[in-house]
Amino acid sequence: MAPTKTLRQVTREEVAKNNTESSCWIIVDSYVYDLTKFLGLHPGGEGVILKVAGKDATEEFYGLHRQEVMDKFGPRYIIGQIAGEKPKLDLTKPGEYSKVPYAEAGYLQGRPSPFYKESHIRFRDAIRKFYDDELTADAPTMDAMGEAPDRETYQKMGKIGLLACRLGPGPHLKVVPELPGGVKPEEFDYFHELISHEETTRLGIYGFAEGLASGMVIGLPPVLAFGPKWMKEKVVPEVLSGNKIICLAITEPTVGSDVAGLSTTAVKTPDGKHYIVNGVKKWITNGSFSDYFTTAVRTGGPGMGGISMLLIPRSEGVETKIIKTSGTTSAGTAYVTFDNVKVPVENLIGGENKGFQVIMANFNHERWSMVVGGTRAARLVTEECFKWANQRMVFGKKLIEQPVIRLKLAEMLAAVETLQGALEVVTYQMTKLSYKEQALHLAGPLALLKYQTTRFTQRVSDNAVQIFGGRAITRTGMGRVIEAFQRTNKFGAILGGSEEIMADLGVRQAMKNFPQARL
Numbered sequence: 001m002a003p004t005k006t007l008r009q010v011t012r013e014e015v016a017k018n019n020t021e022s023s024c025w026i027i028v029d030s031y032v033y034d035l036t037k038f039l040g041l042h043p044g045g046e047g048v049i050l051k052v053a054g055k056d057a058t059e060e061f062y063g064l065h066r067q068e069v070m071d072k073f074g075p076r077y078i079i080g081q082i083a084g085e086k087p088k089l090d091l092t093k094p095g096e097y098s099k100v101p102y103a104e105a106g107y108l109q110g111r112p113s114p115f116y117k118e119s120h121i122r123f124r125d126a127i128r129k130f131y132d133d134e135l136t137a138d139a140p141t142m143d144a145m146g147e148a149p150d151r152e153t154y155q156k157m158g159k160i161g162l163l164a165c166r167l168g169p170g171p172h173l174k175v176v177p178e179l180p181g182g183v184k185p186e187e188f189d190y191f192h193e194l195i196s197h198e199e200t201t202r203l204g205i206y207g208f209a210e211g212l213a214s215g216m217v218i219g220l221p222p223v224l225a226f227g228p229k230w231m232k233e234k235v236v237p238e239v240l241s242g243n244k245i246i247c248l249a250i251t252e253p254t255v256g257s258d259v260a261g262l263s264t265t266a267v268k269t270p271d272g273k274h275y276i277v278n279g280v281k282k283w284i285t286n287g288s289f290s291d292y293f294t295t296a297v298r299t300g301g302p303g304m305g306g307i308s309m310l311l312i313p314r315s316e317g318v319e320t321k322i323i324k325t326s327g328t329t330s331a332g333t334a335y336v337t338f339d340n341v342k343v344p345v346e347n348l349i350g351g352e353n354k355g356f357q358v359i360m361a362n363f364n365h366e367r368w369s370m371v372v373g374g375t376r377a378a379r380l381v382t383e384e385c386f387k388w389a390n391q392r393m394v395f396g397k398k399l400i401e402q403p404v405i406r407l408k409l410a411e412m413l414a415a416v417e418t419l420q421g422a423l424e425v426v427t428y429q430m431t432k433l434s435y436k437e438q439a440l441h442l443a444g445p446l447a448l449l450k451y452q453t454t455r456f457t458q459r460v461s462d463n464a465v466q467i468f469g470g471r472a473i474t475r476t477g478m479g480r481v482i483e484a485f486q487r488t489n490k491f492g493a494i495l496g497g498s499e500e501i502m503a504d505l506g507v508r509q510a511m512k513n514f515p516q517a518r519l
């Protein structure tokens with residue numbers, strides 16, 4: 001970030017004289033830094049800095065550090081600016097769009113689109129500013145420490161409507177005081193929601209971003225679509241204000257995509273007023289810090305006809321333990337135990353033994369949001385690679401000058417643009433169909449798109465690792481975004497229905513309406 005205070009004007013000659021351990025100045029992009037006191041603290045060692053003491057170290061600095069290092073430490077050491085010079089580097093400032101080709105969706109880089117209006121831009125700008133002001137700087141460290149976003153962050157998100165807008169259009173948008181960018185609930189559509197997921201993913205840190213209400217994105221829709229009146233009136237405002245946190249609890253240690261086989265039981269008490277819930281759930285995103293668990297339980301016989309959905313508050317008999325996944329513990333992924341938990345029958349969502357329909361309807365929205373996240377994450381990774389290929393010197397040339405690297409980038413860019421195109425078309429279809437119609441018409445196309453997204457992102461990850469080399473397998477520093485992506489991109493191929501299930505579902509859905517056709 002460019003300094004805002006007026007800086008002392010310094011000549012290059014004066015800088016050149018401060019080239020020793022007792023007075024060590026350097027120039028980075030026209031700014032002058034006195035690093036004398038920093039020498040002993042520098043993670044890369046004293047020697048490397050002393051080699052460029054008194055000199056312009058712009059290339060050396062940006063060859064080895066991300067801009068965020070300068071944003072964090074620069075203000076402490078800056079002492080002036082070279083007289084008559086201005087910064088030459090085109091660095092993206094907080095809240096701004098990137099100018100790197102393809103780093104933003106096409107309509108943000110001057111290409112027309114039939115899908116976005118002025119309100120979408122306003123909406124995106126407000127969310128980007130919120131994230132850049134509140135979280136972008138600290139999120140990498142919090143993720144590295146495994147810290148989950150705190151309640152205050154949830155409440156701030158609630159206040160500007162950033163929780164409500166991650167759940168599609170609907171009456172819930174009127175529950176919050178405002179929506180980002182002053183967008184009106186009546187003008188809100190699935191493209192606004194798409195943008196909210198994109199901007200959350202742009203933080204570039206899977207674990208921490210998952211910690212930002214991913215549980216709500218899948219846990220609250222059953223309440224919104226199928227919950228009884230009291231639940232909508234009590235639980236929805238609590239969650240959308242950020243005062244309470246909700247998650248979805250379906251998967252069990254022995255049951256993943258084959259939901260119909262789940263074994264957590266809910267047995268009615270003799271007076272018919274409560275269910276007693278027993279069982280375990282595994283890999284529950286945000287579970288470790290959630291107040292509510294939208295839980296799939298068995299209330300009837302075997303198979304899908306015996307499943308119900310229950311809203312279980314954190315109460316006696318509910319225990320959560322963090323699971324250490326390949327993401328970080330910032331996501332709060334949990335192992336949840338229900339031990340004789342007493343739940344009022346009023347907490348039923350969608351009727352007894354009707355839970356499978358609730359789960360299925362919910363899956364489409366979840367899968368769509370995962371496609372948004374996967375596509376935006378792949379775009380961010382591609383931007384990182386594009387930038388790196390333009391600055392990293394290998395065998396005396398920039399990486400981008402190697403045809404083999406350009407081919408990798410071409411494959412990544414093509415994948416991202418193809419996914420974005422398909423995603424926008426299916427999102428448009430969602431804007432024209434009711435929630436129930438979406439379940440009918442889009443389950444197949446969404447399954448196929450999720451399948452294609454995770455196939456493509458795997459390839460994007462593979463290419464990115466090869467472009468970044470050792471930095472792609474190092475958690476901090478230049479390659480941190482790539483490292484996080486290659487460690488976590490497989491989540492999308494497993495969660496919300498595995499890649500294999502998606503492929504199969506896509507074809508089986510198509511077979512449902514197959515005509516008596518012959519060649």
Ligand code: HEM
Nearest residue numbers: 033043044048049052057060061064065069073476477478
């Ligand atoms: C304001 C000036 C500087 C600051 C605040 C700074 C800060 C840092 C930080 C925080 C790291 C660890 C970061 C990471 O993992 O990204 C680092 C690493 C490093 N720095 Fe600096 N640095 C500065 C200038 C320089 C200069 C001028 C050079 C040499 C030309 C240099 C060479 C290195 C090297 C070689 C590493 C290790 C990189 C690696 O592991 O890949 N630094 N620096």
